[in-house]
Amino acid sequence: MxxxxxxxxxxxxxxxxxxxxxxxxxxxxxxxxxxxxxxxxxxxxxxxxxxxxxxxxxxxxxxxxxxxxxxxxxxxxxxxxxxxxxxxxxxxxxxxxxxxxxxxxxxxxxxxxxxxxxxxxxxxxxKNLPDMPQILKKKILSDREIEVLSLIVQGFINKEIATKLSISLTTVITHRKNIMEKLGMKSVSALTIYAVMHGYVDINKI
CATH class of the missing domain: 3.40.50.2300 (Response regulator)
Structure with a gap:
């Protein structure tokens, strides 16, 4: 070769x-x-x-x-x-x-x-890599949770996320908790990996 x-x-x-x-x-x-x-x-x-x-x-x-x-x-x-x-x-x-x-x-x-x-x-x-395993491609989060996840990994704090999405601070905190529980992830780094690999956020925005 x-x-x-x-x-x-x-x-x-x-x-x-x-x-x-x-x-x-x-x-x-x-x-x-x-x-x-x-x-x-x-x-x-x-x-x-x-x-x-x-x-x-x-x-x-x-x-x-x-x-x-x-x-x-x-x-x-x-x-x-x-x-x-x-x-x-x-x-x-x-x-x-x-x-x-x-x-x-x-x-x-x-x-x-x-x-x-x-x-x-x-x-x-x-394109040069094999397809992701089906288990990793499954949509686990709701559309609203995906919106919250995208903003979390872009560095926005809970109050800013609430303002951007026109929802209450309590709702943001609940979404954040649900996201971490559904994905079994505890760190922003892990959430970042998940969000980028699933195309929920562009790496340039992080």
Whole structure:
């Protein structure tokens, strides 16, 4: 397969690789990736040697720590479209030229937004990915709850949501409680993932 070319789906779920020696960072990123892109299988590797021994060209994307990319630059330069460099700084001067960089030293909400952008724009509107499982596509919320959810993830507080939708503050709080109970989610980050993946809100508005 030519370097950088996306692997074709044959059977099973598409795969993402995380290559980083930082176990805590890897586990946290894997958890968020699996929540954002539940159709993907996420494999983790502590070293380039471990990663290179498992047919790396079968992966759709690599999330790789900057030191590992630097040490194996020729390999990743040939697969630059698939490589996402994990950095601890947002300073452009500290990032590798030509590579897409992803700062992991930010809040969970910001990490989720950045990963959602990759999911939303990195695959031609999702055309290169298999369809979402039916269980994840089912409409669980009412139309009004979807309106409230959209405003929540856009950062509006309860009082602002009440004003925008011309409903009482108590009604907003009730909707918010019902949304979290129906979806089994307790954080705004989780709600954000759900809203974007179901097309209830544009990532640019978050």
């Amino acid at each position: 030519p370097h950088g070319q996306m692997p074709k789906m044959t059977s099973g779920r598409p795969k993402i690789a995380i290559v980083d020696a930082n176990t805590l960072a890897v586990l946290g990123l894997k958890n968020i990736l699996q929540n954002v892109m539940p159709i993907m299988t996420v494999d983790t590797f502590a070293s380039f040697e471990e990663f290179s021994g498992v047919s790396p060209d079968t992966y759709f994307h690599y999330f790789v720590s900057q030191p590992i990319v630097l040490e194996n630059r020729s390999f990743f330069s040939g697969r630059i479209q698939k490589t996402i460099v994990l950095t601890i700084s947002k300073d452009p001067n500290a990032q590798l030229s030509g590579f897409h960089s992803f700062c992991i030293n930010v809040s969970e909400d910001e990490l989720v937004r950045d990963i959602l952008k990759i999911a939303q724009f990195g695959h031609a509107g999702g």
